[in-house]
Every structure is written in structure tokens, then in C-alpha cells.
Amino acid sequence: MLALLRKHYAIATAAIVFIIYLFTLAPSVIQIDSGELAAVQATLGIAHPTGYPLFTMLGYLFLKIPLPFAKIYQANLLAAVWCALAIILFIKIFELLIKALASKSVSNKTKQRMKIIETGFTADQKIIAAIAGGFYLAFSKTFWMQSTSVEVYSLQVFLFTLIIFTTLRAHYSTENKITDWIYVGPALAFGFANHMTTLLTLPFAAILFFQKEKFTKQAFKKIGLTAVVSLPVLFLIYLYLPIRAASQPILNWGNPVNFENFWRHFTGKQYQVWLFASFEAAGKQLKYFLSNFPSEFAYAGLLLGIAGLVFLFKREKKLFTALLITLLFAVLYSINYDIVDIDSYFLLACIIFSFFIAFGVLQLMLYLKTKSLKENYSLAIVGLLCFVPLAINRSDADQSGTYTFEDYTKAIIGSTEPNSLIFSYQWDYFVSASYYFQNVEGFRKDVAVIDKELLRRSWYYNQLKKNNPAVMKKIEAESSAFVEAVKPFERDENFDPSLLEQNYRAVMTNLIGKNIEDRNCYIGLELFQNEMQRGEFTLPQGYQLVPHLLAFKVVKGTEYIPVPDPKFTIRLPKQKNKYIQFIETTVGTMLTYRAAYELQFGYKERAKVYIDKAKKDFPGYQIPYEILRGME
Structure with missing residues (x-):
């Protein structure tokens, strides 16, 4: 049994990691892109830039497996699978590195012979070191988070390790064939077909390639052959975008049916404004990285990592250089992306x-060996250290009790009348989640959720016309005018900003004005508190907003508008991150607005219903003193 475990310890380690991941797996959607990405996989749609075709197709196939779970849980499960597989490759990579160190030959110029560098470690010690490294990676905060819910990064960490593995195998190969590096190409192609952060691995591949192959004619032939193999793979995978877009899927971000739209989507042009934004932004992100990095590995990992840096520097400077340059490049490039997540x-x-x-x-x-400590004791000490990140980081990574985004989304949509319109740009909390619940689970598909910010993009009108034809038909003239006005902006041509803004506001106002007779319209709290207060968005003449339950309802006249009791339930996890806190604050604020509205009409008992709900369900929300005083 022990012999079998020693032989397959990489798989055994990944199995343990995967089982632990199951206990922290999200049962539903979580923040940011979770809902959108799950919906894209389930419906074979097109995700936000750069489209992630490999992620989409693999997820679609996995969701076709008849498992007894909700689609969102199954999509989350796949994330855990990718992360566990990455741990197997991580250990296999470490085995390659140890083997290379143990058998590294150096030339003895005096005797013209080769000698073996003895590492002085037993097989069990090497296994324990590999497992320890795998555990520290698996239970580092950010890596662990990727295993809890559907995200492109869970597949990406697997592809990162695949690229590193194929690169090292080629580097340490004793054969000198033109096909030595041929597997690195497809690995890179798969990486770029999933996420553009694959470019962060290029320094590692380039350094090891030229360390071995030098700048020879044969080396460039190998590069050419690798490109010939990999580029068609990348091209074929990305063909998914225009082919699928041509069939007008429910979720069709960017509508990449032609080369212009495809290139804009593939290059992530929409997000380039945040890339290399300023030195100030880069400094802010670097400060964040440096302050957060020690806790990634539960602090103990930082000390072990520094010791490992010294160890590798002394024993294998070329490998040390390749790894360190890759790490620094990954950090220094990434800090130039000015985003929150x-x-x-x-x-x-x-x-x-x-x-x-x-x-x-x-x-x-x-070190423990020099202190004459028995090997069993040293292995036990290291074994205990392996569980440090597991113990410390679990509370941050655990999503097993997170139903908040599902409850919040269903409460917003469920509180509206049939065929309502909801205007919002709470992408991270509500809009993304609505993509999944409406388009995959079929929850209240009659309600049209319209993202106010996406209305600034020409492709979004195509998606809205596909999914909400009756709504969009009434503003055909306004939407056509805006799409024509925004095209020069999207093409980096000269455009009229005042005309663009004028047409955009006309779309917003008329979406309500021309649909209000047929369907109820709701405005998100964020629109009320921001754009409407600044005068950037106005209601049609004669209409006003009334606080409903979780959004503001557009009504005509000034008479009292009753609403149902707040019978919704929003479950909050024990560990609240900033996204959970936002929802808690938003719901508490809306209940307070409704209570204030009731007090305006003298309905203190009705006001008490909403305040009691806020106190009971959201104890962290501070109810304004003037509201409490008005109820006395």
C-alpha cells in the first residue's frame, strides 16, 4: 500500500485537495462574472472579452454529463476539478526539477570528466517537499478561490502548469530532435484560447529555450515548427466565436460575426483603457500585491519561499533565474491593469x-538533519506546516454557504410584476447572476434586465433585440441613432461626444417612456443615487420614482403606491466580503427608503414592517436616526 502511495502520491495529493475543495465549493452563483460564465457554458454563448472559447466549449461538454446537480453547482465543480488537476501537474513539475538537480552534470575542466551533484535527500523527503508545495499552492487564498466557483482562471491555472511542464520536459530532454519543443506550442495555444494572461509564461519558455538551444539556425527551425503546430490550434479554437455568433445565441457579447467585431473582442479593446493606465495606478496595485502576498501563503509559506530562493540560487542559478524573472514579470505586468479584482x-x-x-x-x-533530528520527526514537522494555509485561509476561501447572490437576484426580479423592465448596472451583484437564473434555470424570463452601462456598446443592442424584441422595437429609431453615433468611437475614429451622449440619454429615457404603458419599469438604487442625482438620466415628463422593495418603481402622478410586505429572504454567510456587504447595505437602504416613503403618507405601521425587516435580516446595516425618530 505504501509503495502504491509513493508511486501515485501526486494523484493522491490532488484527490485530498479535491475532497477539501468540495467542502468549500459554492452551491450557487457568487460575485462578479460567475452567473454570466455559467450561463455562457450552459447555453454555448459568448462571454465578455476575450470570449474564452476553450473555457466555454469544455464547460459546455462537462455540463452535458448527467450529474444530479444544478447546472451552476456542476459548473462550480468543474472549477475544482481544474484546480486539482493543476496540483498534479505542479507535483510532476517539481519531480522534474528535483531529478534535474540530482543528475545535473558539470564539466570538470581539469580532468575533463563529469561528476554528479549529490542532493543528499531521501525519496520520502522529496515527496514531502512536493506535497508541501502542492498544499501551499492549493490552499493559497487566490488559488483556492478559483476552485470554489465557475471562472476562467480555474482552467487557466491548469494551463499555466501545463505550459511550465511541457517547457521543462523539452528543456531537460537529452534528445536533440527538431520536435523537442513541439508540445509547448499547443500548450501555449490552449492557454491563449482561454485567457491572455498566458503571455506571462512567455519569458519562462523563452529563457529555458534559449538556455538550451542557443541562438542557432536549428533553434529557429524548432520555433518555426512549434508555431506551425500551435497557430492552427489557436485559430481553430477561436473560430468558435464568429461561427457561434452567426447563430445569434442568447448571450452574444461583442457579436463577433465579422472581423471588426471579432478583433475588438479578441483583443479586449473594451478593457484596454485600464491597461497601463498610469504610474499611480501601477503603484497602487503593487502596494496591494506586496501587502496581500504574505497572507496568500498564510505567512509561513513566505518564509519557506525565501528559504527556497536561497536554496535554488546556490544549486541551480539558471533555473533560479528563469523562475524569478517569470515571477517578477508576472507581477510587474499585472500591476499595470487598473481593476478592482x-x-x-x-x-x-x-x-x-x-x-x-x-x-x-x-x-x-x-537544516533539521544538521540538528540530528530523526527523519520521522522532521517529516512530521513539515507535515504539520502543510496544513497551516488550510487552517488559516479556509474562512476567506469558503463559499459553501453563499446563497446571497442567488437570493438577491431572485428577490429583485421576483418582486416585480410580469413583463417588467429593470434598469441596473450592478453587474457584480445582480446583472451577471440574472444571466444564469433567467437563461439557464428559466426563472422569470418575462422580466427584461437591462444593463445601463452595456447600453453604451453597439453589440448590446443586437442581444437585446434578440432576447426582448417587443421592448426594443419601440425604440428602434433611438437605438439605431445611437449605434451609428457610437461606431466611430468604437473604431477609434473622430466622433461627436455630445451627440453620442445625447443619443445615449435618448435611448435610456425612451426605453421607459415608450414601454411604460405596457410594462412596469424599475430603476436600480445605484442609478437613483448617481446618474439621476447628477442629471445624466431623467424620467419622461410626468413620471417619478417610488421606492418599491429592492428597486425604485417608475410611476405617474403623486398618489400613494402600495407594495407587498418584504417576504423575501436573503441568506448571508458568516464570512462577509465586500460584495456581500454591498448587498446588505443596498437592501437595507432600499427598505429604509420605503419606510421613509410610508412615513410621508403617515403610515407608521407600514414603515415599521420595513424597518423591522432591516433590523432582523441585516443587523449590520445602520438605520438612519431620522427614520427611527419619525416612527416614534
């Missing part, structure tokens, strides 16, 4: 640092 862009840096942690564990065992 930047953590996932540091995943490659976490993977590389985990190799240093594994080498640090070897260094620790070497």
Missing part, C-alpha cells in the same frame, strides 16, 4: 513562488 492576475506568481516553497521545505529538512 486584480488578485487572479497574480496566480502565475503564486504558482512560481510555490515552487520556491517546495525547495524551501527541502532546505528546512536539510
